[in-house]
Amino acid sequence: MDTIAERYVRLVLALGQHDADYVDAYYGPPEWRAAAERDRMSLEQLGEAADRLIADIARVQPSNEDELVDLRRRYLSRQAEALATRIRMLEGVRLTFDEESQALYDAVAPTHPDEYFQEILDELEPRLPGDGPLVERFDAFRGDFVVPPERLSEVFDAAIAECRSRTLDHVALPAGESFTVEFVTDKSWSGYNWYQGGFRSLIQVNTDLPIHIDRAIDLACHEGYPGHHVYNALLEQHLVRERGWREFTVYALFSPQSLIAEGTANYGIEVAFSDDDRLAFERNVLFPLAGLDAARADEYYEVLALVDRLAYAGNEAARRYLDGEIDRAAAAAWLSRYAMTPPLRAEQRTRFIDQYRSYVINYNLGKDLVKQYIESRGGTSDRPDVRWREFAALLSSPRLPSGLATR
Ligand SMILES: [Zn+2]
Numbered sequence: 001m002d003t004i005a006e007r008y009v010r011l012v013l014a015l016g017q018h019d020a021d022y023v024d025a026y027y028g029p030p031e032w033r034a035a036a037e038r039d040r041m042s043l044e045q046l047g048e049a050a051d052r053l054i055a056d057i058a059r060v061q062p063s064n065e066d067e068l069v070d071l072r073r074r075y076l077s078r079q080a081e082a083l084a085t086r087i088r089m090l091e092g093v094r095l096t097f098d099e100e101s102q103a104l105y106d107a108v109a110p111t112h113p114d115e116y117f118q119e120i121l122d123e124l125e126p127r128l129p130g131d132g133p134l135v136e137r138f139d140a141f142r143g144d145f146v147v148p149p150e151r152l153s154e155v156f157d158a159a160i161a162e163c164r165s166r167t168l169d170h171v172a173l174p175a176g177e178s179f180t181v182e183f184v185t186d187k188s189w190s191g192y193n194w195y196q197g198g199f200r201s202l203i204q205v206n207t208d209l210p211i212h213i214d215r216a217i218d219l220a221c222h223e224g225y226p227g228h229h230v231y232n233a234l235l236e237q238h239l240v241r242e243r244g245w246r247e248f249t250v251y252a253l254f255s256p257q258s259l260i261a262e263g264t265a266n267y268g269i270e271v272a273f274s275d276d277d278r279l280a281f282e283r284n285v286l287f288p289l290a291g292l293d294a295a296r297a298d299e300y301y302e303v304l305a306l307v308d309r310l311a312y313a314g315n316e317a318a319r320r321y322l323d324g325e326i327d328r329a330a331a332a333a334w335l336s337r338y339a340m341t342p343p344l345r346a347e348q349r350t351r352f353i354d355q356y357r358s359y360v361i362n363y364n365l366g367k368d369l370v371k372q373y374i375e376s377r378g379g380t381s382d383r384p385d386v387r388w389r390e391f392a393a394l395l396s397s398p399r400l401p402s403g404l405a406t407r
Pocket of ligand 1 (some may be wrong): 228262
């Protein structure tokens with residue numbers, strides 16, 4: 001398996017020569033990357049090498065002794081299949097949205113008709129009184145909860161410290177783990193974790209658009225604790241360092257691993273904070289730090305909870321747009337109407353869809369699959385210790401999205 005793992009890593013690095021977004025992180029031997037840059041294999045050569053790798057993995061005997069060893073075999077096989085699909089896509093093969101998400105992320109998002117979202121919008125209607133389209137009223141309402149730019153750093157530092165301490169209460173993190181935060185502009189995403197290896201992450205926060213107070217905890221949890229930073233650090237500690245599994249030194253963005261990564265990062269927010277805990281922390285610490293009216297925290301999070309139920313609207317917009325049913329402007333308009341995404345942010349989201357395509361399902365479907373999986377193993381919200389234990393075990397293992405399906 002170690003030879004197969006090395007071939008996989010080298011293939012991912014080689015594909016990175018054709019696809020700038022593909023290699024999201026790499027901290028394995030520098031000479032492997034140098035070789036990929038030097039050899040610059042063609043897509044055709046890469047496709048053949050991927051097929052040989054898949055065939056060779058299929059000949060490896062399953063392990064009955066150690067569940068992790070068998071998960072490793074299945075994980076490598078599925079990751080290699082996703083790699084072969086990405087090569088074909090770069091060669092010009094067109095897949096439907098659902099075919100693509102199945103091939104790349106090992107999952108298909110459910111579809112919802114417009115009426116499903118309209119019912120949620122009808123519930124929002126009386127919460128946001130006034131004239132004009134609902135999305136404009138929502139945007140105006142949210143305007144009262146923007147963190148002033150000069151306070152961003154302090155607010156984020158406080159959120160990160162709280163998320164870290166809550167995570168450390170339940171998860172043993174490797175000594176010396178840390179991350180740095182940078183504020184950047186002109187990106188299609190709102191936040192990004194670049195894992196560096198050595199238990200360090202660089203987290204970038206995009207300040208193109210106003211940042212609302214809820215982003216502090218969402219980003220601190222999602223990108224940091226117990227999200228991407230913790231996930232990458234635990235994989236490095238338990239799989240790379242303890243077991244010597246080199247395939248985890250590379251992170252192929254368009255692969256099943258991303259559903260686990262985004263799903264755990266989003267679900268991690270509610271693992272770290274119950275609704276009441278979060279409201280108390282927002283009211284007592286973050287709102288005052290941001291200079292916002294803490295008396296309105298409850299009202300703000302009630303409205304956001306409703307808007308959050310529109311999360312699957314983002315998948316619908318992407319599916320219809322990428323399947324060619326609607327154009328970019330119509331996708332942005334649909335997002336404004338059904339996902340409560342203000343026009344400028346909707347424009348940013350369509351750029352994200354152009355760049356990352358069916359990756360969008362990893363956030364909301366990923367969260368729901370991870371939540372169901374953890375809960376099916378007893379990790380319900382009334383049993384926080386079990387939930388944290390199962391969550392940390394998932395973050396430390398190579399489980400596939402299809403392996404999250406509950407029995
Ligand atoms: Zn993420």
